Amino acid sequence: MTAFLQLEKISKVYGKGMTEVIALQPTDITIDKGQMVAIIGPSGSGKSTLMHILGFLDTPTTGTIKLEGQPISRRLGNSLARIRNREIGFVFQSFNLLPKLTILQNVMLPLLYAGYRSRARKKMAMEALERVGLGNRVTHRPSELSGGQCQRAAIARALVTNPRILLADEPTGNLDSQTGRSILELFWDLHQQGQTIVLVTHDDLVAQIATRRIALKDGAVAVDTPQTGGLPAEWTNPATT
Amino acid sequence: MLTLTWELFLDGLREIWAHKFRSLLTMTGIILAVASVVSVMALIEGSKAAMREGMVELGGVERIGVHNDDPPEEQSSIRDRSPGLTMADVHIIENNIEGIAAMDPELHIGSHRIHYGGQRPPRQQVIGVSPPHFPVTNLLLAEGRLLNNLDLHLESRVVVLGSAARDNVFGIPEDEPGLNVVGEWILIRNQPFKVVGVLEQSEHPNFRQAREKGEIDRLGRYTDGRRGTMRNHFQWRNNRIYLPITTTASIFRSEFQDADEVDRSLTFLGVQVEDPADLERISEQMETLLFISHRGIRDFRVDTRLDWAERIERNIRNLAIQGFMIAGISLVVGGIGITNIMMASISERIREIGIRKSIGATGRAIFSMILVESTLICLIGGLLGLAGAFGLIDLIANLTEEEADPIVTTWSLMVGLGFAVSVGIMAGLYPAVKASRLDPITALRYE
Numbered sequence A: 001m002t003a004f005l006q007l008e009k010i011s012k013v014y015g016k017g018m019t020e021v022i023a024l025q026p027t028d029i030t031i032d033k034g035q036m037v038a039i040i041g042p043s044g045s046g047k048s049t050l051m052h053i054l055g056f057l058d059t060p061t062t063g064t065i066k067l068e069g070q071p072i073s074r075r076l077g078n079s080l081a082r083i084r085n086r087e088i089g090f091v092f093q094s095f096n097l098l099p100k101l102t103i104l105q106n107v108m109l110p111l112l113y114a115g116y117r118s119r120a121r122k123k124m125a126m127e128a129l130e131r132v133g134l135g136n137r138v139t140h141r142p143s144e145l146s147g148g149q150c151q152r153a154a155i156a157r158a159l160v161t162n163p164r165i166l167l168a169d170e171p172t173g174n175l176d177s178q179t180g181r182s183i184l185e186l187f188w189d190l191h192q193q194g195q196t197i198v199l200v201t202h203d204d205l206v207a208q209i210a211t212r213r214i215a216l217k218d219g220a221v222a223v224d225t226p227q228t229g230g231l232p233a234e235w236t237n238p239a240t241t
Numbered sequence B: 001m002l003t004l005t006w007e008l009f010l011d012g013l014r015e016i017w018a019h020k021f022r023s024l025l026t027m028t029g030i031i032l033a034v035a036s037v038v039s040v041m042a043l044i045e046g047s048k049a050a051m052r053e054g055m056v057e058l059g060g061v062e063r064i065g066v067h068n069d070d071p072p073e074e075q076s077s078i079r080d081r082s083p084g085l086t087m088a089d090v091h092i093i094e095n096n097i098e099g100i101a102a103m104d105p106e107l108h109i110g111s112h113r114i115h116y117g118g119q120r121p122p123r124q125q126v127i128g129v130s131p132p133h134f135p136v137t138n139l140l141l142a143e144g145r146l147l148n149n150l151d152l153h154l155e156s157r158v159v160v161l162g163s164a165a166r167d168n169v170f171g172i173p174e175d176e177p178g179l180n181v182v183g184e185w186i187l188i189r190n191q192p193f194k195v196v197g198v199l200e201q202s203e204h205p206n207f208r209q210a211r212e213k214g215e216i217d218r219l220g221r222y223t224d225g226r227r228g229t230m231r232n233h234f235q236w237r238n239n240r241i242y243l244p245i246t247t248t249a250s251i252f253r254s255e256f257q258d259a260d261e262v263d264r265s266l267t268f269l270g271v272q273v274e275d276p277a278d279l280e281r282i283s284e285q286m287e288t289l290l291f292i293s294h295r296g297i298r299d300f301r302v303d304t305r306l307d308w309a310e311r312i313e314r315n316i317r318n319l320a321i322q323g324f325m326i327a328g329i330s331l332v333v334g335g336i337g338i339t340n341i342m343m344a345s346i347s348e349r350i351r352e353i354g355i356r357k358s359i360g361a362t363g364r365a366i367f368s369m370i371l372v373e374s375t376l377i378c379l380i381g382g383l384l385g386l387a388g389a390f391g392l393i394d395l396i397a398n399l400t401e402e403e404a405d406p407i408v409t410t411w412s413l414m415v416g417l418g419f420a421v422s423v424g425i426m427a428g429l430y431p432a433v434k435a436s437r438l439d440p441i442t443a444l445r446y447e
């Protein structure tokens, strides 16, 4: 496997002096293409911080990130936006859909920033929505959909630009267990199709699905092991959303 | 710096529509400002046009006037050395300067009671003129004849009446149909004069328009039963009684015991030029000639109609500046209001901005989004302001119906909108920069 993202001695410190918080100790992590990685740890252990750095949303205090071997400067501004737009897909715990837009418009939004024309945007967004099983509710607004449907829409939005890596921060955190399962099944399907996925969770059951487990403790990597992964056998009958 | 797309535009409209009432309140400053800019411009344009029309009506710009004037301080003790403005000046100018179409001397002798029969004698302005006065000042004959050179030569006791003078002396024709005043004799300061002609009513363009539209009758009375009358700004011309200038001088200026020759001094001298391009040359030559004939005493003033027009335009401009100041203040206040509302809108939308950034919006895209939105608010406000301007102009026109009709030009509409859009851009700049610099993580964590 080839290294897609390499974090070298990445650390993150918030604040200064008395109020200094070390969210992330100097850490080396390499994410390979096609991997499904679960980042697990207790609250405040730095999971979200790590994910934001992985997704170029946040800049680390020290260390370098390499994207396919290329070091990415932290002062690139607009080109970081470009990387977020093209290479990264984010899925958040609270969906983060724009309430004033319809589902379709929400999913089309990253393509707008990528500069696609209107017709291509619509076609690609519809395809992404089909992929997450939401092809029939596209003109609704987020407030008119269930949590699971919103999360599917958010996943469609993350997938629509064909990103090389999908970053999900507690994607099932706001969902009941049934709905959560179906979302995890969707992630597993995507993984099967070759999508690189990083899943942040504090739930051990969720972490079981991934093929690699990174456990954080107090901002440092405590465990980093490969595992079998896959959906638990008892989830035989497909859950409804 | 700005990436403009149709979507940005729609986004902006959606955002404005989502807060309809707030947006409308925000716009009021801009609406008022644009409405006043356009109205002020329309009023100026209207006044200018009325002035131009009026000037044409009174004989056009091809006219130079010579007035009697007080000499400067140092000459006041020797002013008697100058003969003043006289008929001699008329001949000197006429004989020495090329390009003169007509000489139009005037001798005003004030207003006098005019006796006819036993009626209560009205007071009318009496003025001595020469025959060219009527054509060059656009006075038209209604009945009888105008003054001619023979009248001037023979110093005939004849008069031509302005229409209002005729009405005052003989009663309005509507009340006394069939009365033919030509050939009647009247007394001016107990001197008998024969009426040889009556002039057509001279009408200011506004007055004529209203009459032609049937809103008023010939005397300015409203036809829709409203009280009062519309003022004709040229009525002073109609109230005059015109005598041959020679007769006026010999009868009214030379009736004193110590008079040993006819006093030929003038009140005013109008000089009609053939080509307006010569105005400057001719007025300068006139200055020179008059300087000589007045023995170096500056007891006269040479004025072109252009000077006059300039003076009026300057007054109009000053009024306009006041109007623009008020409009400018509302624009600035409106702009501050928009900056304020955009800042509020941004803090409401911090999370949205974070989300947009997380899915790849560049700082520039966010900048454009906010700037387009504030510009759109102002553009819509500007358009409403244009609509408001028409209402405002109507209102002003109704309140001041005697004055010049305001004229709305395309240019003024463009200026109004242009101001609105520039205010939108300026007001949006700071919020847009602020929004574009928001840190996505902070924005995402914001609840």
Ligand SMILES: Nc1ncnc2c1ncn2[C@@H]1O[C@H](COP(=O)(O)OP(=O)(O)OP(=O)(O)O)[C@@H](O)[C@H]1O
Binding pocket: A014, A015, A021, A022, A023, A041, A042, A043, A044, A045, A046, A047, A048, A049, A050, A202
């Ligand atoms: N902007 C910030 N300023 C100061 N400290 C911060 C900031 N953001 C995060 N931290 C601190 O950094 C540490 C790691 O935070 P992080 O959000 O990464 O934890 P987490 O593992 O995602 O927790 P959770 O499971 O609750 O989401 C925490 O102690 C947190 O208080």
Ligand SMILES: [Mg+2]
Binding pocket: A047, A048, A049, A169
């Ligand atoms: Mg977290």
